[in-house]
Amino acid sequence: MNTRRNIGALAIFAMLLCSGMTCRQLDPAGVYQGDSALYESELAINTSYDIVHTFVDWELKNRAALAKYPEIGKSAIRLRRDYKGWHESAIALHDVYEANKTDENRTKLMNAVGLLRKALEEATKHMTQAAQPST
């Protein structure tokens, strides 16, 4: 069934991002010039925003139906409160690293990316949970 297949794809994608398995080599001729930290951070910022935005919108539109999953409501509230700050912090640290590529700045950027990946993982987990045929 396409529904399960697509949700499964979403879950696999989240797992790949969260596990760092997306680290294919960059063609150095590309805009990142081989800098995987920049690429990974931008990919994580893009993808986590899309998924978290989808999650909070989905939770809002289906709050009544999701009442039987109180953990989903709590997670949506937490992400509404915290995600914007994580997103903005990741962009700021991305810019700092891009301007000054030290190990310290890279570590700070990767820590911020880790938060985005956790948010992505959480949102994906809840959407896949609700798509399961039985609970």
Added chain:
Amino acid sequence: MLALLPALNAALALAEELMPIVQQQIKAGMISPEEQQKVRDKFNSLRQAAAFEGPEWEVPPEAPGSPS
């Protein structure tokens, strides 16, 4: 569950959008300049226009389970 299926449309649309990315991530080989440019373009548009203003981002006033 049946009541929730229609509600998953947004998630499914996103999953369909992400499927090519999943396939790209799974297959071996280098990330091409074109793929890199797509990520950069999306990032640039997001940093200029990421919206956190809609009703979907509003914390319900009677929010249960206040953060600890």
